[in-house]
Amino acid sequence: MEGSSSTISDSLNVFDFVVKQGNGIKGLVDKGIETLPHQYVQPLEERFDTSTKTTTQSIPVIDVANWDDPQVAEAICEAAIRWGFFQIVNHGVPMEVLDQVKDAVHRFFESPVEEKAKYLRMNSPSETVCLNTSFNPRVEKVMEWKDYLTMLYVDDDKASAFWPPACREEAKEYMKRVKVVIRRLLQVLLKRINVKDIAEETEEYTLMGTIRLNFNYYPPCPNPEITTAIGRHSDASAITVLLQDETGGLYVRGEGDSWICVPPIDGALVINVGDVLQIMSNDLYKSIEHRAVGNRNKTRVSIPIFVAPGPDVLIGPLPQVLETGDKAVYKQVMYSDYLKCFFSKPHDGKAAMEFAKI
Ligand SMILES: O=C(O)CCC(=O)C(=O)O
Numbered sequence: 088m089e090g091s092s093s094t095i096s097d098s099l100n101v102f103d104f105v106v107k108q109g110n111g112i113k114g115l116v117d118k119g120i121e122t123l124p125h126q127y128v129q130p131l132e133e134r135f136d137t138s139t140k141t142t143t144q145s146i147p148v149i150d151v152a153n154w155d156d157p158q159v160a161e162a163i164c165e166a167a168i169r170w171g172f173f174q175i176v177n178h179g180v181p182m183e184v185l186d187q188v189k190d191a192v193h194r195f196f197e198s199p200v201e202e203k204a205k206y207l208r209m210n211s212p213s214e215t216v217c218l219n220t221s222f223n224p225r226v227e228k229v230m231e232w233k234d235y236l237t238m239l240y241v242d243d244d245k246a247s248a249f250w251p252p253a254c255r256e257e258a259k260e261y262m263k264r265v266k267v268v269i270r271r272l273l274q275v276l277l278k279r280i281n282v283k284d285i286a287e288e289t290e291e292y293t294l295m296g297t298i299r300l301n302f303n304y305y306p307p308c309p310n311p312e313i314t315t316a317i318g319r320h321s322d323a324s325a326i327t328v329l330l331q332d333e334t335g336g337l338y339v340r341g342e343g344d345s346w347i348c349v350p351p352i353d354g355a356l357v358i359n360v361g362d363v364l365q366i367m368s369n370d371l372y373k374s375i376e377h378r379a380v381g382n383r384n385k386t387r388v389s390i391p392i393f394v395a396p397g398p399d400v401l402i403g404p405l406p407q408v409l410e411t412g413d414k415a416v417y418k419q420v421m422y423s424d425y426l427k428c429f430f431s432k433p434h435d436g437k438a439a440m441e442f443a444k445i
């Protein structure tokens with residue numbers, strides 16, 4: 088500890104230290120900070136009291152050991168329609184691969200600052216890899232208690248060339264294994280809306296043209312009840328596959344202003360529908376708001392893979408969905424424009440979807 092916490096945050100320009108110099112929240116915590124800097128204090132209406140706002144409901148846990156079983160497909164589609172979120176077990180990604188990629192997140196973030204600084208936007212060897220903090224600090228009034236490394240997956244060669252050595256082999260292996268699961272999930276979800284085959288090149292680009300792997304690192308937080316680890320948002324993806332560690336902290340919106348805990352299950356993957364699949368299915372599948380709270384005592388890591396269209400894909404309700412005569416709720420928008428809108432504001436629930444509404 089270097090003196091009292093108020094001295095530390097008063098004497099530091101927190102924004103410069105955390106964002107511009109790239110020390111992240113990890114850097115603040117390593118300095119022994121004990122109270123939350125004002126930059127992280129959420130307004131009253133955004134604070135999340137887990138003791139009063141949560142329900143006893145839970146999202147489905149689906150055993151996918153037999154993908155070809157029609158009941159498995161039915162359970163997946165029903166969960167995507169009703170909850171927008173579910174967990175899968177027996178998905179085929181080996182436990183060692185899951186454990187190793189979680190360890191790799193710690194290894195990267197716990198490596199020397201000079202090593203990590205190589206991946207700050209101004210230094211990164213490739214614009215596909217970037218070390219960041221909060222969500223988008225340059226547009227946020229209040230920052231989120233999170234550091235993250237984002238890695239666009241183009242192919243194995245680019246991953247080998249640009250991803251950080253501290254984590255790249257584990258990240259590549261995890262990506263390889265999860266891609267099989269992603270294809271399965273999309274096949275099942277698309278079949279229900281009469282899209283027969285995503286193996287075809289163009290349709291693969293339509294839904295899997297951008298695959299992004301994030302390493303979320305949430306250091307211990309002095310006052311988790313007045314800040315947020317990640318604010319209310321839905322994902323700008325088609326689907327997201329999330330691996331979380333054993334700490335817990337993820338909540339999904341239930342009815343009204345209630346929130347449902349997504350408990351960590353060893354070996355499970357959390358799957359959620361993103362905005363793109365809600366748009367393409369014309370509101371059949373739901374991209375549900377979610378948020379994460381920090382932990383006072385320990386670091387939490389989570390690893391989302393965002394599966395999304397290629398940047399120049401036009402997203403809108405699919406013709407197969409409108410064949411039934413339903414009226415389109417969304418117009419066609421270019422995916423890169425959707426993303427621009429998503430990243431131009433702080434996390435704000437489902438506000439970005441207004442951009443695509445008719
Ligand atoms: O950390 C979590 O549990 C959620 C992360 C998340 O929602 C995201 O990165 O979009």
Ligand SMILES: [Fe+2]
Nearest residue numbers: 320321322377
């Ligand atoms: Fe998310």
